[in-house]
Amino acid sequence: MTDDGTDGDREALDLLIRGFQVSRMLRLVADLGLADKIPKDGSRNVGDLATACAVLASPLLRVLRALAAFGVFRIGADGSVSHSPRSVLLRTDQPNSLHHGARFWTAPGSWKAWGVLDAALAGDTPHQAAWNMSRFQYLREHTDEARNFDAFMANFPDHRHQALAASYDFSGAKLIIDIGGGNGEALRRILARFPAPRGLVFDRDDVVAAIAPEARSSGRIDVQGGSFLDLVPEGADIYLLVRVLHDWSDDDCIRILRNCRAAMTPSARLLIVEQILEPDPALGRPSSYLVDTQMMAMFGTARERTEAEFGELLQTSGLGLERVIETASPVWVMEVIPM
Numbered sequence: 001m002t003d004d005g006t007d008g009d010r011e012a013l014d015l016l017i018r019g020f021q022v023s024r025m026l027r028l029v030a031d032l033g034l035a036d037k038i039p040k041d042g043s044r045n046v047g048d049l050a051t052a053c054a055v056l057a058s059p060l061l062r063v064l065r066a067l068a069a070f071g072v073f074r075i076g077a078d079g080s081v082s083h084s085p086r087s088v089l090l091r092t093d094q095p096n097s098l099h100h101g102a103r104f105w106t107a108p109g110s111w112k113a114w115g116v117l118d119a120a121l122a123g124d125t126p127h128q129a130a131w132n133m134s135r136f137q138y139l140r141e142h143t144d145e146a147r148n149f150d151a152f153m154a155n156f157p158d159h160r161h162q163a164l165a166a167s168y169d170f171s172g173a174k175l176i177i178d179i180g181g182g183n184g185e186a187l188r189r190i191l192a193r194f195p196a197p198r199g200l201v202f203d204r205d206d207v208v209a210a211i212a213p214e215a216r217s218s219g220r221i222d223v224q225g226g227s228f229l230d231l232v233p234e235g236a237d238i239y240l241l242v243r244v245l246h247d248w249s250d251d252d253c254i255r256i257l258r259n260c261r262a263a264m265t266p267s268a269r270l271l272i273v274e275q276i277l278e279p280d281p282a283l284g285r286p287s288s289y290l291v292d293t294q295m296m297a298m299f300g301t302a303r304e305r306t307e308a309e310f311g312e313l314l315q316t317s318g319l320g321l322e323r324v325i326e327t328a329s330p331v332w333v334m335e336v337i338p339m
């Protein structure tokens with residue numbers, strides 16, 4: 001290999017440079033619900049699909065051909081469209097469907113913030129610069145994107161909710177409170193494995209109001225709206241903070257953790273579920289660093305953290321790290337006790 005790189009490097013970089021085109025086309029087909037309209041083990045003519053989606057066949061075929069070149073869908077010479085192993089993952093009936101993620105990354109809120117990413121280099125928050133409001137205020141005002149965000153969190157490709165339920169013994173808990181628990185997926189997974197505990201999802205008002213009664217594990221899950229920046233409800237044996245702290249600056253994390261600390265009895269446990277950032281990107285997963293830059297684009301100084309950085313936040317907040325548990329997902333469970 002020369003210093004100029006190989007032809008393979010050139011092609012790989014060229015495709016990375018154009019990655020936004022692929023993301024945008026994936027959102028387009030996900031917004032149309034196209035993957036659900038193609039049978040798992042069969043095919044459908046592009047004209048039929050276009051009619052079913054109320055769009056024109058010719059541009060749809062061009063988009064599908066481009067995606068098929070990346071292994072997403074298969075296109076026959078006769079215009080028939082069938083699933084590839086990758087496109088099946090966009091079906092909403094697949095466990096941990098990628099449908100919600102495909103709709104999320106280039107949805108208007110995120111897309112416009114990434115358009116002004118340079119703002120981060122001047123110390124500003126791109127989302128604020130793009131929309132003149134915070135990310136969570138934006139979600140409050142854009143219901144479709146907000147509910148897709150909740151569904152995306154519940155179906156995140158890291159399988160964190162199943163991994164958490166499988167890696168910790170919740171059998172002795174009477175009440176588990178999931179702080180910033182989104183649409184309740186972590187609690188549903190945990191309660192499905194452990195018959196004794198009840199659960200409470202504590203999240204923003206509009207998020208908990210959208211959790212349907214049938215998603216509350218036969219009445220074992222209650223919901224409460226509020227802000228963890230103000231208070232955390234008392235009474236749990238186990239508190240969860242799943243992928244919450246990475247949305248916040250160090251100062252805000254300390255505020256949230258101190259509120260957890262204030263609610264905890266001496267025997268209560270706090271489980272912080274987060275990725276632990278590998279400082280060397282040559283050793284880490286590319287998706288971890290993409291999430292880190294997404295946090296920068298959405299929230300400014302919010303970020304992924306190393307174990308040492310979590311340790312400092314805990315110490316400042318009157319909490320101590322008891323142990324760190326590896327899971328089948330890229331997330332780790334940090335078991336934390338009040339000091």
Ligand SMILES: C[S@@+](CC[C@H](N)C(=O)[O-])C[C@H]1O[C@@H](n2cnc3c(N)ncnc32)[C@H](O)[C@@H]1O
Pocket residue numbers: 136153154179180181182183185202203204207226227228229241242243244247
């Ligand atoms: C990255 S999501 C994680 C959701 C869920 N824990 C999971 O892992 O799927 C962060 C959550 O924090 C919630 N949140 C943001 N600000 C909040 C606040 N001030 N008080 C309570 N929840 C908040 C969001 O609504 C969202 O559900």
